[in-house]
Amino acid sequence: MEEKTMSDEDEEQRERPMEFLLARGHSDNTVEKLSKYHLIYSILGLVLGLACVIGGVLLFLAGVTGKMSWTAKFPGASSEILDAAPGAVLFIVGLFVIFVTRYKVISKR
Numbered sequence: 001m002e003e004k005t006m007s008d009e010d011e012e013q014r015e016r017p018m019e020f021l022l023a024r025g026h027s028d029n030t031v032e033k034l035s036k037y038h039l040i041y042s043i044l045g046l047v048l049g050l051a052c053v054i055g056g057v058l059l060f061l062a063g064v065t066g067k068m069s070w071t072a073k074f075p076g077a078s079s080e081i082l083d084a085a086p087g088a089v090l091f092i093v094g095l096f097v098i099f100v101t102r103y104k105v106i107s108k109r
Helices: 006-015 028-062 086-100
Strands: 068-074 077-084
Touching: 028 086, 068 086, 077 086
Parallel strands: none
Antiparallel strands: 068 077
16 A cells, blocks of 8 residues: 655645545535535636626727736746736636636545
């Protein structure tokens, strides 16, 4: 049997950002409540993300001009956008919010 080191567990958890793990012995009621709150969080993220995406499309179609730049660096990833229209930036932010807050449940019973 292969033992997992703490760094292996940390790496595995980073691959699944919005997942919660429960120790054995928790009631189904606890799991149901956590799933419910996670669903609410995901729905709010989806609504906010869609608002950003629609707002970005409307700004783009309305011909709003300007130049925006951003640089974002996260552990293991970076993003750089130079001289983009405000609508395009808002669209990308909306997609990011939708991706980060997506609903995912994994049961290991």
